[in-house]
Amino acid sequence: MEIIRSVPEMRRASAGFAGKGRVVGIVPTMGYLHDGHVSLIRHARSTSDVVITTIFVNPAQFGPSEDFDRYPRDFERDERTARDAGTDILFAPGREEMYPEDYRTFVVTEGVSTILEGEFRPTHFRGVTTVVAKLLNITRPEKAMFGQKDAQQAFIVQRMVRDLNFDTEVVVRPIVREADGIAMSSRNAYLSKDERGRATVLYASLQYAARSVAAGERDTKKIASEMRSMVNTGRPEQIDYISFIDPERFAIVSELPRPSVLVALAVRFGRTRLIDNIMIDIP
C-alpha cells in the first residue's frame, strides 16, 4: 500500500491508472476506520482494479460549534486497517493542500440539504458535496463507495454526481452494526460505557418500526410516537428527529410511500450525536 499526501501526486497516479484502463474504486473517509469502512474497502477491492482509500477530516463539513477539533484520529491504526482490507493507495492530504487560504468554491445540492441532518447542521452537506467533488476530480474513479448509515449523505452525493455529470458510479453499501445493534460510527468512540449501553435503544426502535410495518401498521404518527417512547427509555439528551422518508426523492412523508420507506433518526446521548436508519419494504 502506497501513502500519498499531495494532490498533484495523487492526480498523476490516477492519470496513470486511467491510461492503463484500470478500474479505480475510492472509499472517501474521515479516518478512524471501523468495520463499516472495512466493508466499503473490501467491496471496492472485489469490484475494482485499484482501491484508493482517502482519509481527510474535512473542516468544511463541520459547523463552528461542532467536533472538528476533537474528532477521533489514529493514522497508524488506520494505515493498518486500510492495508489489511485491501487498499492500494491511502490518500491523506493535509488541510492546506485541500483548502488553500484563498479557497472560495463550494458545491451545494439545494433542497434536500436543508432537511433532517441539514436542519441541525446547516453547512454540513455543502462541505460534503464540496470535498467529494474535489476527491472525484483528484482520483477520477469509476466507483465511489458510501455507507447507508449516512443515508442522506449518500442520496445527496448521488444527486450531486448526477447533476454535475461526474463519470463515477456511487455505490451505497449496507450499514454494519456492532453485536448489540449499534451502527458502526467513528463517533461511537465518544460514548461513555453507560451512554453506549443506553444508545442500543436506537436500533431497537428502528427494528420495532420494521416489525410494526410488517404487521400491517400504516400510521406513521403512531409508529413514530412508539419509537419516541422507546428511545426515551435510553434517557437521551435530545431527540433531534425521528422521520419517515421517501427514499426515491429523499423527502419527509407522513404517509408510507411505496415500495419502501426509510426511517431515520438522530439522537444525542450526552455530547454525542448519533444517527441511524432502516429501510423497510411496504408489503
Place this chain on the structure above:
Amino acid sequence: MEIIRSVPEMRRASAGFAGKGRVVGIVPTMGYLHDGHVSLIRHARSTSDVVITTIFVNPAQFGPSEDFDRYPRDFERDERTARDAGTDILFAPGREEMYPEDYRTFVVTEGVSTILEGEFRPTHFRGVTTVVAKLLNITRPEKAMFGQKDAQQAFIVQRMVRDLNFDTEVVVRPIVREADGIAMSSRNAYLSKDERGRATVLYASLQYAARSVAAGERDTKKIASEMRSMVNTGRPEQIDYISFIDPERFAIVSELPRPSVLVALAVRFGRTRLIDNIMIDIP
C-alpha cells in the same frame, strides 16, 4: 465536424479521446458565434488534437428579468462558423439534457462573484461556474478557452477549476474588437445603428485610461471621472460601473496595483448592457 446533442454520447466520445491520449481543447459558448469565439476555436485548434465547441444558452446564468428568451440564436450559421474555424465536435445539448426537472446542484465561487457583474447580476456567476463544471466533467478537456472580454468570468472559472481540482488548464485569450473598437459580443446584435455608434465611447474611454496611466497619471478617481465624462458623451442609459481591479485577486482597488491594473466597465445603451475592459501595465 460531428454534432453531438446528448450528454452520454459526448461522454463516450471524450472517453475515447482520453483512451488514445489525444489532447482535448474545449471552447464553451452560448452560440451566436462571432470573431471572438472564432479566435478561441482557432487557438484550441492550434494547441489541441481534438477541438470541442459547445453551444448552450445556459438558463442558470440569466436572471429572471434578463434576456434569456431573446438571446440571439442561429444554429445553422454557428455550425458553419464552428466548422470553418476548425471544430471537430460541436456539442449542443438541450436544456432538459443539462438541467433535468429535479436538478438541484450548483457550484459557487464566493466573494469575487458578488462584485461588479455579480452585483448587477446576482446569480450570474453561479450559473457560469455550474455549467462550466458540468461541461468539464462531460468533455474532460486538457484545455478550456475563455475570452478576456468577460474578465471576471475568466478569473472565477480559473479559481473554480483550481479550487475543485479539475485537471484542466483554463486559457484566457485577448479581446477581439470590431474595426471601430467595440468588443465582439453576441449582445452587440441588440444595438440599433445609433446605439452602436454611441457605444464606441466605451473602448475610447478605456484607451484614454491606458494613455493616461502611460503618461504618469496615478489618481484612479481622476481617471475614472474623465472616463465617465467620455462615456456620457455617448448618451448611455446608465453606467453600471467603471472600476479599477487588481487582476491578481480580482479585487476593486482605489490605488493602482502593480504590476498591472484591469480597468473594467459595464454600460447600458437602450436595453442593451455592454461590458468591456483593458489591462494596463503600470510602468
